[in-house]
Amino acid sequence: MLSDTDGGVEAQADAPEPASAGEPPVLEAVDVTMHFTVRGGLGRTTTVKALEHASLRLRRGRIVALVGESGSGKTTLARLFALMYTPTSGEIRLRGERVLPGRGRTAREYYSEVQMVFQDPFASLNSMHSVRHNLKRALRIHGRAGRDDIEERMLELLERVSLTPTKDFIGKLPHELSGGQRQRVAIARALAVGPKVILGDEPISMLDVSMRLDILNLLARLREEEDLALLYITHDIASARYLAEEIHVMYAGQMVEGGPTEEIIQNPQHPYTRLLLGASPDPARTVKAGAASVFADVEDSGEPPNLAAPPQGCRFHPRCPLATDECRTSFPARTEHATGQWVHCWLYPPGAST
């Protein structure tokens, strides 16, 4: 189904229109802002403006990628989806209903639908205990298996993530597994609760290059088999293109562009998306001539700002060769296109055709 070519990744074959098209999202961030108050010395406090008015919808059977450099707010949004924080403003909605961080049964019910897979599978598993213990715990807490069938359920989970022969893996300790195998166990543990949504926070970035594609293919297969809504967080736009039907691009806490994957790759509009593509050798090969060339040198294109004192307006303006006075004073409204692509950039005022 998916192929590896010359060590890089190519686009998936055109995905069919999902069965969930037109359905309401399973999980949704609506105009969410997150400011962290950080205490410094001498009783001083600083506000880190990590996320501003972000909206994102996750649908059944669909993979959405959230792409941006380190510190752009991707993990903050994933953690808001995982109810680890209460947003400063805006709402997280599960099937249209507002949800807030809770405890006990409320939290258990939520996490039986929404699971996270983290960057570091070693840290996310209990390293003192076997694969059996790690899986058993998840199945027990969520009442997904009884005393009689728990062993069978665990072997089934290992089969679903292709850790076979399953009996060879179930007694292993995390350090006896490769990084890719550990990530498969972490994914099996997430699947143990029968989730509807998986939030993958850079799930391949700590793995050997040789294992990355296998894990992406596993996620793609599980999305199909389990009809999951999947959020794939990455700073690598090539892997986003490989896996996701939709790409959303974030910069310094602001959502700058999004839409169907091939629209974003072939016709990037925001200068930051063009910078990301210019810095990524893989998809840039097929980007329209000149799309990335607004930057004289992508290697020397500056640094993201400090979010304790972010620039006014569009936070990308200090790095943007096309910035105007408007960019320095206010953040542009969203411009939507018939293709489903949208952008927040003063180069494309609402109503402009591209």
Ligand SMILES: Nc1ncnc2c1ncn2[C@@H]1O[C@H](COP(=O)(O)OP(=O)(O)OP(=O)(O)O)[C@@H](O)[C@H]1O
């Ligand atoms: N709990 C917190 N308290 C204070 N600041 C925070 C907290 N969590 C995140 N931040 C800050 O919010 C900003 C966004 O961080 P976040 O981790 O969401 O970015 P990211 O895009 O996921 O980056 P990375 O790819 O490095 O994980 C950063 O400036 C970060 O330092």
